[in-house]
Amino acid sequence: MxxxxxxxxxxxxxxxxxxxxxxxxxxxxxxxxxxxxxxxxSGSFESLEEAPQRLSELFGEAGIRLHYCSGIRLMPLGTFRPAALSLEDVSLFETPGFARKALIVNFAGYHDFFTSFLAEGLEKAGIACRIQALDLPELERIQASPSEMRSVQIARTMDRIWEKVVREVGALLGDEDTVILPQVFGLRDITVPGRIRQAMPARVVFVGTLPPSVPGIxxxxxxxxxxxxxxxxxxxxxxxxxxxxxxxxxxxxxxxxxxxxxxxxxxxxxxxxxxxxxxxxxxxxxxxxxxxxxxxxxxxxxxxxxxxxxxxxxxxxxxxxxxxxxxxxxxxxxxxxxxxxxxxxxxxxxxxxxxxxxxxxxxxxxxxxxxxxxxxx
Ligand SMILES: Cc1cc2nc3c(=O)[nH]c(=O)nc-3n(C[C@H](O)[C@H](O)[C@H](O)COP(=O)(O)OP(=O)(O)OC[C@H]3O[C@@H](n4cnc5c(N)ncnc54)[C@H](O)[C@@H]3O)c2cc1C
The missing domain is CATH 3.50.50.60 (FAD/NAD(P)-binding domain)
Incomplete structure (x- = not known):
């Protein structure tokens, strides 16, 4: 050939x-x-502080939008790192104290999202945190096996039921101004993270999980x-x-x-x-x-x-x-x-x-x- x-x-x-x-x-x-x-x-491209025009074009034609602001992003263990050119899923902030109160939501049985570390890191930055777990019947089959309860398997379900997740997280919200969710959305439908952000009655921040990385895949x-x-x-x-x-x-x-x-x-x-x-x-x-x-x-x-x-x-x-x-x-x-x-x-x-x-x-x-x-x- x-x-x-x-x-x-x-x-x-x-x-x-x-x-x-x-x-x-x-x-x-x-x-x-x-x-x-x-x-x-991770969702952020190191040492690309800005998108060379041809990279933005190449990604845009593939249906991937990139954004950059000089600031920081929240890492899976509750620390912050300088921002780099990032996928739209990644939230970029000016300071660690980006919110007043945050609700951190995980899915019952999912161990690859580190809620306690996140809460500890955010509280150091002056953000009060509450952790909640959603128990969804749609995840019951994969919950039975810890090896299946992984980011990609969860993401397959989330593309179907994200509207229900928004409703249930919305019902858990008290006076928090920010909701923190694991980055398990938009595996096949890239519009899902944006639609969740629009539909949720609070700011939504997606945070990385243990690999495999859903936005990366x-x-x-x-x-x-x-x-x-x-x-x-x-x-x-x-x-x-x-x-x-x-x-x-x-x-x-x-x-x-x-x-x-x-x-x-x-x-x-x-x-x-x-x-x-x-x-x-x-x-x-x-x-x-x-x-x-x-x-x-x-x-x-x-x-x-x-x-x-x-x-x-x-x-x-x-x-x-x-x-x-x-x-x-x-x-x-x-x-x-x-x-x-x-x-x-x-x-x-x-x-x-x-x-x-x-x-x-x-x-x-x-x-x-x-x-x-x-x-x-
Ligand atoms: C675990 C990990 C996480 C990272 N995360 C980030 C991040 O979040 N942000 C960031 O900016 N950078 C990150 N990096 C740095 C990363 O290396 C670069 O960002 C970039 O993606 C590397 O791309 P690459 O195409 O050079 O290599 P790779 O992505 O490593 O791809 C090489 C490919 O070549 C294939 N291959 C190897 N040998 C052969 C062969 N003989 N025949 C056929 N195929 C072959 C491999 O299977 C693989 O698919 C990370 C690196 C690692 C290792």
Missing amino acids: RFDTVIIGGGLAGLVAGISLQKEGRSTAIVSAGQNALHFF RTQALLKRRYEVLGGTYLSGDEVLEADLEDGTVQSVATRNLGTHRLLAEDFILASGGYFSKGLRSNPFRIWEPVFGLDVDFAGDRTAWYDPAFAADQPYMAYGVKTDASLHPLLDGMPVKNLYAVGSVLGATRPEFGSGAGLAVRSAFRAVDAILKEEAL
Whole structure:
């Protein structure tokens, strides 16, 4: 099978690259092995203090609206973090004391939403809190099994019964000006969180739960759908195993499911993520990139990999594949001409791209621009 570009990895970086290239008329395939960081997404894109115009456009066309205000957001354990570019679900505040009194509502039997920590954090900020649990018969079947009482299963039901939830939470409200709910709404219908906010007789703040992240899964699904609507080929649950290189250029890659039918392309983008997604692998002696065997930037002395202070920025997180200025990764010191490395396979931070989503998005756009420029020559 031949494409203009084959992308290895279908997380944020791979999807941003794939959608952008499809929009420009290139034929692309994304091979995506499994879960990616979006499935654990907090709802805020780190190191994106404002949306580059083309990111807002790309997300908007996929049906995802982003917002930013310089301020803070409420985290699942009741702490606050500086705001970043966020999904609409996320409430951004100017100060921790954003309310007078809050009603924190959970669903009976759901343990992945930390109401006591939230109350403690909010009370420190001067917000009086009351915690209530809603026992909904619609959740009875999944309540029976703690392994099923998880964010995504609850969210499937919530898209159907959110109006009832608004009514029942409304009935619990006393003189609170704010209702705090777990972020388990709008899995399939992105309009639900906004409609809850409109219908509730108090301000509604959605707060993250333990993963999987409902807004993250929704974001991934909407970007994937947009990519496929544009004609992209998304090979879900497949994995690129190895590549064939000739004269410093990639000729083809082999995947687990396609067997002897190799994927051929003019360009390849490596968007396989960091350790978490197995784009980078490690043992006590070395760190390596498994598909191409690319050069990885890491300290030879293993004691330099980590800082014994647990909460410190850990040096190993910054390690990633080495590239030239055009994001061509190095193999034995030489750039691979038709391969680009983007996203967290580059390491958790890169001075020119930032970290987190900022790194994924900016590096993906950089690779796309380079590919389109090459094509125009
Ligand atoms: C748990 C977690 C939570 C995070 N939360 C946030 C957050 O809330 N906000 C934020 O800004 N940043 C967050 N980050 C940082 C995050 O890394 C980036 O924001 C960004 O989403 C990374 O995107 P990516 O596409 O580079 O990699 P990933 O999202 O890791 O995607 C890589 C994909 O490549 C696939 N893959 C790997 N190898 C192969 C192969 N050989 N063949 C085919 N597919 C392959 C993987 O299965 C995976 O699907 C988080 C990171 C982690 C690990």
